[in-house]
Amino acid sequence: MNHRKKYALITAAAALLLVLCTVFCQAAPALTAQQDGETAAAAVNESVTGETVPAEESAGIKKIVNQWLPYIVAGIANGGQYALIAIGYTMVYGILRLINFAHGDIFMCAGLMMVYFSASLNIFISIPLVLILTVLLGFLVERLAYKPLRDAPRMSVMISAIGVSYLLQNLAFYITSGLAKQYPVLPFLSNSVSLGSVQVKMVTIITPILTVILILVLQLLIKKTKIGMAMRAVSFDFETSRLMGVKINSVISMTFIIGSFLAAVGSILFFSAYTTVTPTVGAMPGLKAFVAAVFGGIGSVPGAVIGAFIIGLVENIIKGISNGEYSTFSDAFTFALLIIILVVKPTGLLGEKIKEKV
Numbered sequence: 001m002n003h004r005k006k007y008a009l010i011t012a013a014a015a016l017l018l019v020l021c022t023v024f025c026q027a028a029p030a031l032t033a034q035q036d037g038e039t040a041a042a043a044v045n046e047s048v049t050g051e052t053v054p055a056e057e058s059a060g061i062k063k064i065v066n067q068w069l070p071y072i073v074a075g076i077a078n079g080g081q082y083a084l085i086a087i088g089y090t091m092v093y094g095i096l097r098l099i100n101f102a103h104g105d106i107f108m109c110a111g112l113m114m115v116y117f118s119a120s121l122n123i124f125i126s127i128p129l130v131l132i133l134t135v136l137l138g139f140l141v142e143r144l145a146y147k148p149l150r151d152a153p154r155m156s157v158m159i160s161a162i163g164v165s166y167l168l169q170n171l172a173f174y175i176t177s178g179l180a181k182q183y184p185v186l187p188f189l190s191n192s193v194s195l196g197s198v199q200v201k202m203v204t205i206i207t208p209i210l211t212v213i214l215i216l217v218l219q220l221l222i223k224k225t226k227i228g229m230a231m232r233a234v235s236f237d238f239e240t241s242r243l244m245g246v247k248i249n250s251v252i253s254m255t256f257i258i259g260s261f262l263a264a265v266g267s268i269l270f271f272s273a274y275t276t277v278t279p280t281v282g283a284m285p286g287l288k289a290f291v292a293a294v295f296g297g298i299g300s301v302p303g304a305v306i307g308a309f310i311i312g313l314v315e316n317i318i319k320g321i322s323n324g325e326y327s328t329f330s331d332a333f334t335f336a337l338l339i340i341i342l343v344v345k346p347t348g349l350l351g352e353k354i355k356e357k358v
Contacts, residue, residue: 071320077204079312080211084266085289086304088259094235094299101161104286105168110134110267111277118184138260172279180278183271203272291338297348
């Protein structure tokens with residue numbers, strides 16, 4: 001590890017610790033008062049029953065299980081959801097050097113499809129149908145909006161991406177009349193399960209497991225298959241790959257297909273936990289996934305996944321401090337992290353090294 005990467009890691013860690021320490025210091029009086037109350041209750045219990053209860057140990061275990069465990073589990077689940085969206089950003093950027101601003105809206109469209117299909121079809125038919133149509137939507141976006149601009153300046157392609165984003169949002173407003181739609185209850189995913197002494201949704205447990213499985217499958221596809229080899233070649237050198245006979249259009253289409261599929265899976269997991277779908281609901285998860293991709297090193301799939309899990313964990317820990325009093329700062333932390341990373345190490349933690357010509 002070179003000095004620049006060490007410096008970036010240390011600075012990022014210091015920034016995270018500074019944010020957490022600031023919030024913890026603000027929350028300390030409330031936590032101290034709670035512990036004093038538990039100690040007093042233990043003393044009363046000892047005087048009445050004659051039994052000695054280790055108040056400090058009991059309070060510590062209770063605090064971890066009842067207060068922090070749900071937030072940690074939810075943070076890991078949110079990180080998995082952000083990771084599935086972030087992979088779409090980072091793969092498209094790795095090949096086209098394009099930020100696909102419409103990716104969050106494809107995620108939103110998958111949620112709306114499930115709402116409408118589940119109203120008239122069996123849920124086990126609706127889920128594969130949503131996955132297939134979301135993949136088709138991502139493919140059409142690439143073919144209609146990006147392929148004609150393959151040799152155009154990057155600014156033109158970026159404006160096209162923003163236009164597609166607004167087009168999808170406005171179509172969703174037209175179809176839904178701007179009203180929030182209730183996501184269907186999916187069997188198994190929406191069930192509650194006991195985790196220690198707390199109740200969490202099954203989707204919270206399944207999300208990180210499914211995310212890891214999909215990422216491993218994706219890594220195998222990239223490393224071991226012909227299309228994966230072509231993706232790596234195009235990512236390394238676009239023009240040379242074209243001259244060597246790589247089918248550029250097929251590779252790019254496959255990249256959008258994979259990204260859209262993962263976004264569809266992410267939408268099923270996300271909306272099973274947060275059950276309201278609106279035309280603009282894809283904006284914030286999309287932005288956080290983009291920040292995760294930048295944090296880890298945009299163009300790097302492992303980096304995007306690491307960044308997503310860090311953001312999901314920290315924002316939920318902030319929500320858990322002082323009974324949610326500081327939850328307002330969870331989104332601010334995400335974008336503060338983006339600023340820090342762009343200042344300290346613009347290529348991200350696992351991003352490509354910048355080669356300087358002398």
